[in-house]
Amino acid sequence: MLFVSAAVFALAGILFPSLPFALMCPVLLGVLIYARSKFMGEVQETELIVNRSTHDEVPFAGQPIALSVEILNAGPAPIRCVLEDVIPEDCEVAAGSNRYSGLIPARSQTTISYTLVPHKRKVYTFEGLRLEMRDEYGLFSHTSSVEDGTKIAVHTSKRSLQAARRIAGREHLEHSGKSRHLAAVMHDLEFDRLRDYLPGDRPRDIDWKLLSRLDKLFTKVYTKEGAIQTMIFVDCSRSMRTAGSGITKLDHSVDLCLQLSRVLLSSHHAAGVALIDEVTVIDQLRPSLIRHQFERIIQMLRNAPSTVPGNVHESIDTQPMADAPDGLTANGNTEEAAQMEKFLSAVRDIGVRTSKRSKGVGLDEVIWKLLTGAKDQKQMIIVISDLISSRDAVLASAKLCQKKGSQMLVLHIYDDWYERSETPLEVGEAERMYGNLLNYLDVEVKLRKMGASYVKVGPADATASIVRTIRWGKA
Amino acid sequence: MNRFRMRMLLMFSTSIIAILVFSRMSSYSLFVLAFGALIMLIAFASYYRPAGLFGLFIVAISATMSMQIDTLIETGPMIAVAVGMLIPMTLLTLFALSSESDGENGYFQRRPVFLGAAYIGCCLLSVAVVIAITGLVFPHMSLRFYGLMEISILLMVSAVLAIALTSRDPE
Numbered sequence: 001m002l003f004v005s006a007a008v009f010a011l012a013g014i015l016f017p018s019l020p021f022a023l024m025c026p027v028l029l030g031v032l033i034y035a036r037s038k039f040m041g042e043v044q045e046t047e048l049i050v051n052r053s054t055h056d057e058v059p060f061a062g063q064p065i066a067l068s069v070e071i072l073n074a075g076p077a078p079i080r081c082v083l084e085d086v087i088p089e090d091c092e093v094a095a096g097s098n099r100y101s102g103l104i105p106a107r108s109q110t111t112i113s114y115t116l117v118p119h120k121r122k123v124y125t126f127e128g129l130r131l132e133m134r135d136e137y138g139l140f141s142h143t144s145s146v147e148d149g150t151k152i153a154v155h156t157s158k159r160s161l162q163a164a165r166r167i168a169g170r171e172h173l174e175h176s177g178k179s180r181h182l183a184a185v186m187h188d189l190e191f192d193r194l195r196d197y198l199p200g201d202r203p204r205d206i207d208w209k210l211l212s213r214l215d216k217l218f219t220k221v222y223t224k225e226g227a228i229q230t231m232i233f234v235d236c237s238r239s240m241r242t243a244g245s246g247i248t249k250l251d252h253s254v255d256l257c258l259q260l261s262r263v264l265l266s267s268h269h270a271a272g273v274a275l276i277d278e279v280t281v282i283d284q285l286r287p288s289l290i291r292h293q294f295e296r297i298i299q300m301l302r303n304a305p306s307t308v309p310g311n312v313h314e315s316i317d318t319q320p321m322a323d324a325p326d327g328l329t330a331n332g333n334t335e336e337a338a339q340m341e342k343f344l345s346a347v348r349d350i351g352v353r354t355s356k357r358s359k360g361v362g363l364d365e366v367i368w369k370l371l372t373g374a375k376d377q378k379q380m381i382i383v384i385s386d387l388i389s390s391r392d393a394v395l396a397s398a399k400l401c402q403k404k405g406s407q408m409l410v411l412h413i414y415d416d417w418y419e420r421s422e423t424p425l426e427v428g429e430a431e432r433m434y435g436n437l438l439n440y441l442d443v444e445v446k447l448r449k450m451g452a453s454y455v456k457v458g459p460a461d462a463t464a465s466i467v468r469t470i471r472w473g474k475a
Numbered sequence: 476m477n478r479f480r481m482r483m484l485l486m487f488s489t490s491i492i493a494i495l496v497f498s499r500m501s502s503y504s505l506f507v508l509a510f511g512a513l514i515m516l517i518a519f520a521s522y523y524r525p526a527g528l529f530g531l532f533i534v535a536i537s538a539t540m541s542m543q544i545d546t547l548i549e550t551g552p553m554i555a556v557a558v559g560m561l562i563p564m565t566l567l568t569l570f571a572l573s574s575e576s577d578g579e580n581g582y583f584q585r586r587p588v589f590l591g592a593a594y595i596g597c598c599l600l601s602v603a604v605v606i607a608i609t610g611l612v613f614p615h616m617s618l619r620f621y622g623l624m625e626i627s628i629l630l631m632v633s634a635v636l637a638i639a640l641t642s643r644d645p646e
Contacts (some may be wrong), residue, residue, distance in 0.1 A: 036590030
């Protein structure tokens with residue numbers, strides 16, 4: 001407006017040769033320069049500090065989260081602005097407003113409060129606030145962003161927890177074996193072996209019948225049998241995180257893990273959970289029967305990584321699995337496939353095994369540590385994985401479990417069942433799926449030979465049906 | 476009414492008086508000026524900036540039409556135009572732009588004031604400076620500056636300076 005007025009006066013000054021008209025041009029432009037310079041100073045002096053907090057300790061998908069964003073203007077100049085808290089994808093504002101419009105005086109604070117509903121289990125990253133500053137005279141505006149980077153880990157849907165409580169009331173899992181620790185489900189003392197009498201042994205433990213026959217004192221050694229500790233390993237590898245069109249594998253695995261741990265804890269089994277990826281343990285919680293163990297598991301499972309969009313079927317061709325020495329290869333047709341192949345080969349290189357013991361990383365390493373740390377105590381290992389990048393690790397772990405006398409249950413998140421394709425099945429695709437089936441049958445046979453239980457899990461499989469399958473010995 | 480708005484009103488009335496004192500107003504120009512000033516006051520009272528700018532435009536036309544000045548190379552007319560038009564119109568523009576503002580923010584910057592004042596001063600002195608430079612460079616040359624020439628120099632200098640001063644973007 002001012003600029004146009006200045007131009008009009010300049011034109012008038014030329015058309016009606018008049019100096020006063022022409023002089024109005026520098027007057028208006030001078031004010032414009034003053035206002036602009038003042039605004040630039042304010043923009044440069046702006047210093048906003050954002051502090052975001054949520055009132056919910058564990059936010060769940062589909063449940064509203066109360067968010068409070070405190071914005072402190074730490075600069076010396078007041079800010080006339082429109083602030084908008086940029087909400088992440090898959091979220092919507094349920095109540096309140098994520099915008100603020102008005103003046104924030106210097107060295108004072110304002111708060112935006114609103115309620116957000118996240119739709120998925122995910123770690124939501126709040127990028128920050130979009131700041132649109134305006135000057136005092138309404139002539140200029142400047143848009144910038146105030147970076148924040150707050151992360152809020154949203155847990156799986158609350159329905160899953162309710163289902164866990166329901167299933168735990170109905171279904172029970174029981175695995176017994178040698179246990180060093182007292183467990184609530186304690187069987188009678190079982191006779192283990194005889195050993196030479198040592199001074200101090202209780203008279204009731206002495207085998208008096210053998211004394212009459214062999215004329216030597218022997219002491220009977222008993223072992224306590226109780227519910228054995230169970231560790232559930234959730235594979236959070238790249239292939240598990242890749243989301244197709246339907247329910248994602250990792251989300252289903254987290255739900256399964258949550259519900260299984262609840263069933264185990266309600267059956268007085270010490271249960272623990274570990275999140276693992278191809279090379280490392282993301283987080284783990286030791287098996288325990290302490291109070292609030294389930295709440296601790298819920299908290300821990302929040303750290304499960306988010307799913308990423310993509311299609312693992314396009315990137316991984318599991319058909320040549322049998323031919324390939326390490327069991328997996330990528331078809332190499334797409335850039336994504338090449339990346340996946342490179343990634344898997346890098347993982348395989350890290351996890352080179354020797355004849356002595358597993359020098360693997362990720363799953364087999366952590367299971368090796370767990371079993372060797374437990375000495376002669378039996379363990380129950382439950383692995384929830386799609387066996388794409390962790391196939392070798394699972395087989396190595398099963399071998400180790402067999403050697404240590406521990407039990408292993410593999411819940412195979414069957415990859416092909418999670419892909420809901422809109423297009424009709426083509427011959428090539430059907431062949432690939434058949435090839436996968438044959439390969440995984442081979443894996444199943446190997447696992448069963450090593451004494452491990454194996455269950456194929458699809459998106460429709462609920463925890464109750466899986467527990468029943470295990471109890472009836474069909475696994 | 477707070478102190479800021481009181482001060483703005485004082486600034487407004489002083490500017491109008493300065494315009495009236497230093498110009499030769501006809502009754503018609505006076506009526507137009509009064510009309511424009513009234514619009515500005517109403518806009519200020521009702522916190523409505525566009526109307527304030529409209530009033531400013533009317534006041535500016537009236538003030539420029541009644542200001543009798545032929546050259547910018549003599550000190551008398553230069554002072555008269557500075558006190559009777561440039562300063563009051565600058566203040567009136569700030570008054571019109573502040574219609575929606577409710578108070579000072581307590582944050583004063585010297586640089587914008589200096590820049591604005593320096594810009595207007597440079598434009599005012601531009602014609603005299605150009606003539607002085609021409610006289611120094613070509614001492615034997617006899618030049619006659621017409622009104623349109625002065626206007627051209629003034630507008631050219633103001634455009635060049637405005638571009639130079641507004642070329643930097645805020646970071």
